[in-house]
Amino acid sequence: xxxxxxxxxxxxxxxxxxxxxxxxxxxxxxxxxxxxxxxxxxxxxxxxxxxxxxxxxxxxxxxxxxxxxxxxxxxxxxxxxxxxxxxxxxxxxxxxxxxxxxxxxxxxxxxxxxxxxxxxxxxxxxxxxxxxxxxxxxxxxxxxxxxxxxxxxxxxxxxxxxxxxxxxxxxxxxxxxxxxxxxxxxxxxxxxxxxxxxxxxxxxxxxxxxxxxxxxxxxxxxxxxxxxxxxxxxxxxxxxxxxxxxxxxxxxxxxxxxxxxxxxxxxxxxxxxxxxxxxxxxxxxxxxxxxxxxxxxxxxxxxxxxxxxxxxxxxxxxxxxxxxxxxxxxxxxxxxxxxxxxxxxxxxxxxxxxxxxxxxxxxxxxxxxxxxxxxxxxxxxxxxxxxxxxxxxxxxxxxxxxxxxxxxxxxxxxxxxxxxxxxxxxxxxxx
Amino acid sequence: xxxxxxxxxxxxxxxxxxxxxxxxxxxxxxxxxxxxxxxxxxxxxxxxxxxxxxxxxxxxxxxxxxxxxxxxxxxxxxxxxxxxxxxxxxxxxxxxxxxxxxxxxxxxxxxxxxxxxxxxxxxxxxxxxxxxxxxxxxxxxxxxxxxxxxxxxxxxxxxxxxxxxxxxxxxxxxxxxxxxxxxxxxxxxxxxxxxxxxxxxxxxxxxxxxxxxxxxxxxxxxxxxxxxxxxxxxxxxxxxxxxxxxxxxxxxxxxxxxxxxxxxxxxxxxxxxxxxxxxxxx
Numbered sequence: 001x002x003x004x005x006x007x008x009x010x011x012x013x014x015x016x017x018x019x020x021x022x023x024x025x026x027x028x029x030x031x032x033x034x035x036x037x038x039x040x041x042x043x044x045x046x047x048x049x050x051x052x053x054x055x056x057x058x059x060x061x062x063x064x065x066x067x068x069x070x071x072x073x074x075x076x077x078x079x080x081x082x083x084x085x086x087x088x089x090x091x092x093x094x095x096x097x098x099x100x101x102x103x104x105x106x107x108x109x110x111x112x113x114x115x116x117x118x119x120x121x122x123x124x125x126x127x128x129x130x131x132x133x134x135x136x137x138x139x140x141x142x143x144x145x146x147x148x149x150x151x152x153x154x155x156x157x158x159x160x161x162x163x164x165x166x167x168x169x170x171x172x173x174x175x176x177x178x179x180x181x182x183x184x185x186x187x188x189x190x191x192x193x194x195x196x197x198x199x200x201x202x203x204x205x206x207x208x209x210x211x212x213x214x215x216x217x218x219x220x221x222x223x224x225x226x227x228x229x230x231x232x233x234x235x236x237x238x239x240x241x242x243x244x245x246x247x248x249x250x251x252x253x254x255x256x257x258x259x260x261x262x263x264x265x266x267x268x269x270x271x272x273x274x275x276x277x278x279x280x281x282x283x284x285x286x287x288x289x290x291x292x293x294x295x296x297x298x299x300x301x302x303x304x305x306x307x308x309x310x311x312x313x314x315x316x317x318x319x320x321x322x323x324x325x326x327x328x329x330x331x332x333x334x335x336x337x338x339x340x341x342x343x344x345x346x347x348x349x350x351x352x353x354x355x356x357x358x359x360x361x362x363x364x365x366x367x368x369x370x371x372x373x374x375x376x377x378x379x380x381x382x383x384x385x386x387x388x389x390x391x392x393x394x395x396x397x398x399x400x401x402x403x404x405x406x407x408x409x410x411x412x413x414x415x416x417x418x419x420x421x422x423x424x425x426x427x428x429x430x431x
Numbered sequence: 432x433x434x435x436x437x438x439x440x441x442x443x444x445x446x447x448x449x450x451x452x453x454x455x456x457x458x459x460x461x462x463x464x465x466x467x468x469x470x471x472x473x474x475x476x477x478x479x480x481x482x483x484x485x486x487x488x489x490x491x492x493x494x495x496x497x498x499x500x501x502x503x504x505x506x507x508x509x510x511x512x513x514x515x516x517x518x519x520x521x522x523x524x525x526x527x528x529x530x531x532x533x534x535x536x537x538x539x540x541x542x543x544x545x546x547x548x549x550x551x552x553x554x555x556x557x558x559x560x561x562x563x564x565x566x567x568x569x570x571x572x573x574x575x576x577x578x579x580x581x582x583x584x585x586x587x588x589x590x591x592x593x594x595x596x597x598x599x600x601x602x603x604x605x606x607x608x609x610x611x612x613x614x615x616x617x618x619x620x621x622x623x624x625x626x627x628x629x630x631x632x633x634x635x636x637x638x639x640x641x642x643x644x645x646x647x648x649x650x651x652x653x654x655x656x657x658x659x660x661x662x663x664x665x666x667x668x669x670x671x672x673x674x675x676x677x678x679x680x681x682x683x684x685x686x687x688x689x690x691x692x693x694x695x696x697x698x699x700x701x702x703x704x705x706x707x708x709x710x711x712x713x
Contacts, residue, residue: 098548
């Protein structure tokens with residue numbers, strides 16, 4: 001584990017933290033059922049509350065949501081936590097924000113914690129925005145004087161000034177979230193814990209929140225812990241990332257590396273150039289008229305290209321019909337999740353017969369450096385402009401583009417994402 | 432960067448005797464806000480608003496006067512019946528609302544408790560303040576009647592004993608709070624108790640001298656039984672101060688005080704234990 005163990009003071013330390021949950025119904029639900037079970041056990045009889053066919057009562061089985069977590073976070077770090085559903089992310093945040101206590105282990109927090117497991121916690125629908133700011137601020141640990149001092153900033157940041165004296169039940173969900181986020185963001189806390197709070201609110205506000213959080217971490221030296229399924233916000237905010245899986249930390253360190261592990265993307269040394277797609281699963285009866293067999297990048301050992309390097313590939317297919325004006329759709333995603341664009345081949349003709357090979361030269365020079373996942377399909381347009389898909393092999397072809405510089409400047413993916421348009425003309429206007 | 436003065440240690444081990452009262456004090460503003468909210472929210476979108484605070488005790492005192500005073504003919508030690516029931520009602524409501532409000536602390540606040548940490552004890556304490564303010568408002572009304580009856584010489588309060596009234600309030604409030612939080616701690620797992628609370632408290636009123644004075648029991652064994660009920664002695668003391676009629680029984684007062692202390696300390700201990708993990712079972 002290579003992390004930045006600078007000489008900074010520790011903000012959060014977890015040692016050997018475990019959290020056990022009981023599965024199934026907790027308790028009998030009533031004292032009567034529990035007493036019944038107890039009495040039956042006492043007399044050596046069968047527990048009347050046992051689910052038939054099960055050896056033990058469901059109450060007996062447990063589940064380790066966190067299974068031995070050791071983690072040290074230093075002051076001023078912005079740490080992302082990722083993992084699939086049920087990996088233990090929320091449990092970890094719940095323990096850190098002291099909503100529930102660990103079953104085993106110790107947690108040390110050096111600083112006040114502002115936790116936002118859900119925005120608007122403690123908002124009372126009947127009270128006005130202003131009343132709720134006081135309420136929410138106090139719940140998060142501010143005194144009335146502190147809230148008074150920050151009230152202007154909070155209202156300003158929240159963008160709901162006109163509605164601040166209206167009961168929040170009349171708010172739209174966006175306004176609600178904006179107000180709640182501004183309260184938490186203006187808290188004088190050394191540690192901020194955020195759980196997907198940015199999933200709500202409009203794009204502009206999301207950006208504002210991210211900026212605020214980044215500022216908190218970078219300028220004010222606050223520690224930020226951020227859980228999200230949105231890899232881009234993780235990229236933008238975090239300097240370090242922890243991957244959780246089945247209650248354990250499986251990776252801790254560089255953000256890109258962590259995202260790669262979480263998404264299960266292969267390592268850079270295996271970007272194969274050859275794909276056998278004959279037996280891939282097809283949906284909706286595709287692959288019957290035309291059936292794609294193989295995909296190969298031409299002239300490469302691995303599918304790692306320089307930005308702007310020409311890319312060529314060939315596709316081998318079988319066809320039971322002659323098709324005039326077929327086209328190939330080359331569709332590009334980042335990280336297997338987010339579609340970013342598509343390149344379309346010129347029309348070509350397919351003859352009837354097996355083992356035909358076509359060579360394509362897509363122009364993907366607009367892609368910035370990074371890793372992409374590609375799929376392709378063969379289509380035919382009809383006269384109305386709709387298209388029919390003959391075959392879609394559901395391929396997962398990984399390519400990597402290298403060179404962090406585009407048009408001579410360093411390309412920041414976290415700000416500009418994946419598409420780098422061609423340089424454009426400029427001239428001075430004659431007066 | 433300087434190291435911060437705040438350090439929180441969370442351990443899987445829990446000490447029963449760590450009451451965290453200092454932290455509760457740091458959140459005193461929250462207690463105030465919760466108290467305010469309890470009032471603000473209840474009377475939002477009502478026509479009569481806070482006037483309900485007066486309407487409630489007036490109607491119930493009138494009904495009590497009618498049922499217990501006129502029909503059942505229970506004596507009131509010479510105190511005007513309306514005033515007797517009004518003050519009895521006020522003090523009993525104070526105690527019972529401290530208890531019932533807090534009996535649902537965990538279940539009704541699960542939403543907030545599950546998302547953010549603050550000392551949970553702030554909720555029951557603010558509930559106690561809410562009940563105390565309601566009591567104060569009811570007593571303002573009772574004072575009007577008291578002055579009226581004093582003018583006609585029908586009541587003679589023991590002014591010196593009024594000094595004991597705040598003590599009685601703290602005493603009953605803490606006892607109600609203690610019972611309430613014990614019940615709420617137990618109901619996180621078993622909901623049965625919350626059903627019991629509703630009718631249990633209304634039955635409790637009948638074994639407490641609320642609609643009758645303790646003197647009605649004479650010197651029989653029933654009087655001792657009534658005095659074992661820890662609410663009896665403080666209520667009689669209260670009545671002695673306000674209305675000038677009531678029995679002061681020293682052993683019962685001491686018993687009640689000891690009882691309250693035990694209930695409160697035990698309650699807070701259980702509460703602090705339960706608050707750590709109740710989110711997993713509630």
